[in-house]
Amino acid sequence: VLGPTQRVVRELTRGGMKYVPLVIGGNTDPIVEAYVETGANYILCDGGGSVKSFLPACSGARRAFRRNIPAAFLLSASIAEIGGRAREEIASAAGYEGFILGTGIVPYGIPAEKILAARPAL
Secondary structure: OHHHHHHHHHHHHHOOOOOOEEOOOOOOHHHHHHHHHOOOOEEEEOOOOOHHHHHHHHHHHOOEEEEEEOHHHHHHOOHHHHHHHHHHHHHHOOOOOOEEEEEOOOOOOOOHHHHHOOHHHO
């Protein structure tokens, strides 16, 4: 699917789209190099992936990547644990300016303070 995805990304870019995200969930470590080759300039390092794989690939290609804190963790963790996890994730990116901290899809009804618990780490 690399070729068709590259064509879609090129067309979106030619059409004036400045930020072209490509979101693939799960463990994408085995395909991170191809993921970067798609040309999308914002890709997802979901809970199954590792910053260790994404950081060199994305920094070398000058791509932004989002690291998700899994929604299941947000549901079960305390405010302090969420803050600690956010700090760990940010530290793992070693100051890479293209790093974005996010969450997986959170269910309705999750207390807002649980999502906001990551904010002080930013």
